């Protein structure tokens with residue numbers, strides 16, 4: 001039983017590998033900025049739409065079940081994508097500290113160029129009001145996570161120190177709501193029932 005993960009995300013790959021699943025990786029080439037720039041609708045729905053676009057882009061050229069996903073950060077109604085530099089990530093963390101933001105996730109499965117399943121997740125991230133000294137130390141130690149993860153943190157790692165409370169699916173924070181995905185994979189014969 002196998003399926004295709006239409007993602008270049010190391011986190012999504014690790015989540016599925018650690019769960020013992022058999023899959024190929026074939027990242028989707030989707031112009032996310034085209035959909036995100038100037039978007040003013042529901043941010044969770046956008047993440048689902050992006051997950052669908054990624055799944056469809058690969059499903060149109062590959063046989064079998066294709067899984068696509070996306071995750072965006074929502075803060076006071078504003079949409080944030082991955083920071084483009086460590087400096088931008090630091091400025092954002094300074095803005096988010098002491099306040100609550102959401103990680104909105106969308107995941108979709110496609111077969112033969114058609115969407116067969118979709119799921120939306122929302123995780124409430126309560127960031128503590130850490131000091132400037134803490135932030136400087138965090139930025140010095142966080143490395144690539146500052147720009148490779150949508151919030152500038154790895155919640156399973158150093159990023160845990162940023163938060164006082166998190167509500168939602170742990171795996172969804174990391175980029176892929178594993179249990180709903182497993183249910184779908186079993187329904188489609190792509191994971192052991």
Ligand SMILES: Nc1nc2c(ncn2[C@H]2C[C@H](O)[C@@H](COP(=O)(O)OP(=O)(O)OP(=O)(O)O)O2)c(=O)[nH]1
Nearest residue numbers: 007008009011070071149150153154155173174175
């Ligand atoms: N390891 C880790 N990664 C995280 C965490 N929070 C978010 N991420 C990652 C998961 C995704 O790789 C990334 C969200 O960006 P996207 O949804 O646009 O995916 P990405 O561009 O990485 O890959 P893709 O578009 O699927 O090829 O942030 C976390 O707490 N830990």
